[in-house]
Amino acid sequence: MNGTIGGEFAAFLDAYDWSSPWRAEREESGMNNTTRMIYAGDERYVLRVYDNHRDEAIVRVEHAVLLALIGQDMDIRVPEPVRNQGGSTVTQGPEGKLAALYRYIEGRRPSPDNPAHIRGLGEAASKLSSRLAAAQIDVKPLYDAYYRFEETHRAMTNERLAELAHTLRLPDAESEQVEAMVRLRAELRLAANRAAKLPHQWIHGDIVFTNSVAAADRIVGLLDFEFATVDVRAMELAVVLAEFPGPDAGTALNRIGLFCEGYGEGVRLGTEEADMLPALMQMRMMDVFLHFAGRLADGVDVPEVWRGQIERTSFVCGWIERNRLELNRIFRETLT
Template identity: 20%
Template sequence: MNCKFDEVIQHYFEDTEYTLRAVPFGLTNSTKVLEINGQRFVVRIYNRHIKTIEGIELESQVTALLAGAHTSFQVPNFLNTREGEKYVVLRDGSLAAITTFLEGKLPQLSDLERAKKFGSLVGEFSSEISVFPMEKNVYRGTSFTKMYEIHPLANRQSIRAFFASIPFEISEELFTFYQTMITDMENSNLDLEVLPQQFVHHDLLIYNLLAQLDEITGVLDFDFIGMDAAFMEVVISFNHMIQESGGSLEMMEAFLQGYSVKRKHSALEISYLPLLTQIYFIAVLHFYIGQYYAGATIEYNFAYMLNQFERNMNWLEKHDSKVKQLLHKYLV
């Protein structure tokens, strides 16, 4: 594998000594940290099933926009190759790129103040990226609402085949829950087209953030950037907060307090919280199914997300009245 990384580096730097080291992230792509000329960079060889040239170009354009804005956070910048490109096409057809390295560590969500800071970061990100142009000729990525297009190997037929013969054990209860959720979603009479649209990160979880001195300073992993309902961004991070806080209403309120300083939404958008939650989890599960057909081991991640899906939907139903109250109090 290092031979492929060496091939990438040759497109960016003249012959010189360098070292490569492994990273504790990069489940979707092959990623290493490059140390060269006293500097550090991130080298990424993209998953051939889910990254296209249009996708890399969109990612580089979005990160360039954010890097040029006066935000409280940094994003990785794409380096130019020696030929002036933002990416490399390797001999085997894989796509690769080198970006800047950002310092920091995983943020903690251990108290109300940190939950509020997380909410503020999500609100700021959503607000800043909302100005990205939406011309018809701009590649828009994949909306999570297109859950049968989230991965090229996960269409209706392959997903049906997966559930007809699941390659690992899941309970009958969880299987039935998934079937109920996707049926409810597909039979929903709510019109997603009426919701405001913008580019969405789709993965603003603490695992894709960096912190320094107890402040969130970096946003990573733009693999799933795409046009979607603007409210989807906060729905995803809100569900992440449910999981990380153990369902603490106090932590959820702190998150919304922070978010509301940077971003607001309409009562119509808020009414779509349950449906967008269903869409989010189903899209992620379908992505994992696509990864399974691509040869990846998905059992742990698939089971984790399916269990979280059930817990979160139960939590939202149990606290429906309070959640609606908080959302209208802070976001409208």
Template identity: 35%
Template sequence: MEAILRRHWPEWNGTLQKRTGGWNNTTYFVKSARRSGVLRVYDTHRDRDKIEFEHTVLQALSKHSLSFRVPMPMRTVTGETVVQLEMEGGKYVCLFEYIEGKSPLEQDSSFAYSFGEVTGVLSAVLATFKLELTPVYRPYYALQQSYPLCNQEIVREVCLNPPEPLKALHDELRWIGKVYEEITDSLHALEELPHQLVHGDLNASNLLVKDSDHSQVTALLDFEFCTLDVRAMEPAVILSGFLGQPEETQAVREFCRGFCRRVHLSRTEIDALPVLMLLRKVDVFLHFLSRFLEGTDQPHVLQEQVKQVSADLLQLSTKGSWIQEELVRSDS
């Protein structure tokens, strides 16, 4: 990686420190006497179009005066923002300018209001974009097209007759399979909801808060999955992620207040929120099931995801309508 940095971004040459975590990419912090950056290696796909769309969105966002920062891809000596490695199976690499801030603590919900507000700002700005490039990622409701290894028959078989590594999770898989079948019948109706560009994966791990004030979000990160989707999918992803947190009630309420200051969803969109939140969790399951079937992950990864998704779906079955009511109250 140091050689790649010297060759393509010589002005950023410095020491590399590998960052832990992340399912889809490997990240290195780049530190030199003059500046700091973040080097990203895309591990799970070799699709240049996906990366170029992400960078186009980020460059368009940089032209707006935002109250928060987003990653800015740095150009190489030849003027590109992405490099393909000759080794590592042809993986792609890009460099971003470092953004000051820190990841919020899991038990901290003080940033929820600010998170809602900046998400609303982002949503409003993305709604105005008319980009020449076509998004590569499909909307959440296009499950069959997004996960060709996980068609309805395969998902049903895995959930009803788990393979050996998953046999101990029979009850959890039955519950996931039940919810999957239920939302499948609702997916077509989602196509009629208002659409726009959405980030699609906003959560606590993809934002930074100020070092001096953890209640203020200073940056939104990781736009890799940005695509054209249902507008209400953006808050649905975030709200579903608050479940199970120590202060989930406060977090949901404050996020809704902040978001509704900037975006007003229609009643039809709010009515769809419970299905959209369930869809997010089912999508996570299919993502990791696909990785398991193609041999990307060891069984223990899918086992942990099955436990988590099952628990989240159970919570949504009892709290989905309450979250919906909070959004209605905040929007009135």
């Protein structure tokens, strides 16, 4: 028997074997997907409905990475996909939407205001990086490496960006931010050539506080492997580090130092990897900037979404430039 709350998810949940009636509750949901907490007797699960694509191959790559990690000895938990009645970890709804059911990882979201959580997230990222480097993952990644932003977003030429900015009638300050990102783009093309020569491996690709789970002061789980791909090893750090810049540079640099101390406990980078981290952080932001420009051009997002990304990405990239010397010192001292 199905639960009465969240019955609209029955098309997905009826594909699984249940020992008790299920109940779906709205608790938390990500930006790209709809999630529901599923209660069945004493068991808890998370149903994830993929809203941003209907490509089963993408989900299967994600699950291949997760299943390779679950078989390893790792004290950081990752989502465990549940097989449906057909033996698959991917379930398709009647309208073509895809979903997956995962066993629940007990805990709560960590806080960037808690130093133990910041350092712990660094430790968790290094443990995951080590396991991913050793894992046997026999699938081809479907997402490009972040440093290949030009290939990923080839349709978003500088001319197309200028057209979008003109169509939106952006105020002078935002137009200048777009122009600054275009200038930075030319510099990052050269840096991307150097990045291509750095050590590569599978990475999570989206380790942030909202994609992790804490118990007290410990980070106990990492979630949302949808963007897992093969990239520069150091890009795993760059993605997280790009989240820290804020108006108080001292606070941001302190948090970056804590995270890197935690990461450096488990994985040491080469000098060239550490020195390229500021540029890798900017490449991550450039990828975000171009991604949301493309979504606007395709009519997926309203203009306010890209305008918010213009402000954030230009701020972060400028912040990195202003603090590059201190960042390089932190990275050398904690990571090499």
